[in-house]
Amino acid sequence: MIHRYMNDQLATRIVFFITGLITATWAVIVPFAKVNTGIDDAVLGFLLLSLGIGAIIAMPLAGPLSSRYGCRRLIIASFIIMLISAPFLSFISHVILLAVVLLIFGVGVGMTDCAMNIQAILVEKKAGKALMSGFHGMYSVGGIVGAGLMTGMLALGINVIPSTFIILMLITFLFISSFSHLLPYANPVEGPAFAIPKGTVLILGIICFVVFLVEGTVLDWSAVYLVDAKKIDDALGGLGFTVFAVAMTIGRLTGDFIINRFGAFHVVILGTMMALVGFYFVITGHALSVLLIGYFLIGGGCANIVPVMFNQIGRQQSMPQMVAVPAVTTLGYIGVLAGPAIVGFIAHLSSLPSAFVMIATLLLVVLCLTFVLRKRINMS
Known part of the structure; x- marks a missing residue:
């Protein structure tokens, strides 16, 4: 039913929404990850940097990869990285292993962030009107929904692991409904793969x-x-x-x-x-x-x-x-x-x-x- 009304604008909004959804899911998991690994606040602070490092490593690669393979393929690949790594965040008990998985999850987050914004710019240009705020607004809505759903399930006594899988199944359903309407192209490669802003x-x-x-x-x-x-x-x-x-x-x-x-x-x-x-x-x-x-x-x-x-x-x-x-x-x-x-x-x-x-x-x-x-x- 969703697929019948889908277009590139709606598909882009869904990508922003489910990115906010999966990011908020991790935010709710954080206290459980701390308990599972038995670490203190100081170690947790350094551990959280793994996600940021992964994102920063991936972001410069998103431009040339989207030019070569198109927005759709890159967003699919980055979502697969997040969906595969996210479940482990809810039950890993070894701090080093958690840092590695967070690094991988961060790669998916960073690549998605860039790829969906490239997609959004192209869709907005095609439409000839301002759409970017609405796209980013859906990310915020996804964050609120993700935090609310996870918190609600935990409050009902559902364990964090099945709660995480329920959210990921919802994300998978929404993504399957929309990915075919993502842009199969991006702007052609121009200049170096990475450059200092100027x-x-x-x-x-x-x-x-x-x-x-x-x-x-x-x-x-x-x-x-x-x-x-x-x-x-x-x-x-x-x-x-x-x-x-x-x-x-x-x-x-x-x-x-x-x-x-x-x-x-x-x-x-x-x-x-x-x-x-x-x-x-x-x-x-x-x-x-x-x-x-x-x-x-x-x-x-x-x-x-x-x-x-x-x-x-x-x-x-x-x-x-x-x-x-x-x-x-x-x-x-x-x-x-x-x-x-x-x-x-x-x-x-x-x-x-x-x-x-x-x-x-x-x-x-x-x-x-x-x-x-x-x-x-x-x-x-």
Whole structure:
């Protein structure tokens, strides 16, 4: 029934959705992986780097591989890597073996991330209208659904291993329903397989780095910040990220309409300013309601900045698209990994609020670089 109404746009949305679904499934598995291996928080932190390293290794390869084999084949291959490795994450008890499997899983995640964005850029160009925010919005929806389904099954007493397999079967069904409508081609190979970002691509990458750094900071530190710095009850610490994630999802699902109505430039400028106001509330506020408004503004403000930057990759002339997408994606992913570490370092030297001030200040870089982009590529 699904197949009857399938097209390349819907297929792309499904790929983003199930990528968010499988990523959220791993997020729920993490505490079980810690118990299974008997490691402490410090070792877990280093272990989680295996996933990031795998992703960063794979991302530069996605461009040339998609050019040679097409988006469809690369996305199929990367999903197979994730689907084969994911079940082991729920029951492996040896820390070294878990690190290896996480590295493999990270390769699948990183390759999928690049390949689906290459697919999204081509589909958006073919449609002749803004679609990128909606695609990224489906990733957020997948994350919420994945976390909800896993948490719900565990709450019902279903063991983590069968819960993981149920999610993977759902992912497999959705992927089989859509993969034939993924693009069998990509842009031709131009330039080297990997290149350091330069020109406009470097600007796009820096903006994505900052925004992903903000996202990583909120993901890993929002609960600690509310509990330790703002003295909010432990049980309510997770509300900050929840509100942030909901705002980001709403922002992305409505983003295509907003971008088509007001233009990409104004969306990025106003979104960045909204996020700055949100940080002001988070840093200076004390009442939980004020703090949550701040997190909502940060999530809503940042929601469409990254999708707009990926849209602009198709407009720039500094680097071939097949090289530019992995370059920008890699910089952004480094931001996700670096953000929590930077915040922890600054908090150790000074305080957690001081670290949040530094992260907020980096958004001023986004404002300045967006004006530069407008001149370079006639950003609408």
